[in-house]
Amino acid sequence: MHTSKALARFEFWKVFRSLSVSGFVPVILAGINPAHPVYAMGAPPAEGAHGGPAGLVATFLPLVLIFLVFYFLLIRPQQKRAREHQRFIENLRNGQKVITAGGLIGHVVKVEGDEVLLEVGKDVKVRVQKNYIAGPA
Known part of the structure; x- marks a missing residue:
C-alpha cells in the first residue's frame, strides 16, 4: 500500500514534468485556492552566468552598439552637413x-x-x- 502511494506520487510528477513548457506551468495543488495558481520555477542560474561585471557588460553591450550605429549612421553625417x-x-x-x-x-x-x-x-x-x-x- 505504501509503495502504491509513492508510485502514484511519482506518476503525478512524471505527468506534471511532461506537461511543462520551459518550466512554466500553473500548478493547482490540493488545499490551494484555484484563483491563485502556483508556478513551477526553473533552477537558479549558475554562479557565473549572470552575475558580476561580465553580466553587466553583457547587459549594456547591445545598448552601446545601438548608440554607435545611430551615431555613425545618423548623428555624425548630420553634423558634417551642418558644418558644410x-x-x-x-x-x-x-x-x-x-x-x-x-x-x-x-x-x-x-x-x-x-x-x-x-x-x-x-x-x-x-x-x-x-x-x-x-x-x-
Whole structure:
C-alpha cells in the first residue's frame, strides 16, 4: 500500500514534468485556492552566468552598439552637413547663385552682416537672412 502511494506520487510528477513548457506551468495543488495558481520555477542560474561585471557588460553591450550605429549612421553625417552649410554661408560672395529655404533662386548682390540681398529677377531684389539660404542652386 505504501509503495502504491509513492508510485502514484511519482506518476503525478512524471505527468506534471511532461506537461511543462520551459518550466512554466500553473500548478493547482490540493488545499490551494484555484484563483491563485502556483508556478513551477526553473533552477537558479549558475554562479557565473549572470552575475558580476561580465553580466553587466553583457547587459549594456547591445545598448552601446545601438548608440554607435545611430551615431555613425545618423548623428555624425548630420553634423558634417551642418558644418558644410555653415562654411557655405560664411563664404557667400557677390554673383553666387543660391536657393533659399522658401524655394527662391537668385544671385547674391550684396552681403551685409546677417542679411543677403538677392536678385531673383530683372530689377527684382529681395533681402533674405543668411539662415534661410539653403545652399547653392
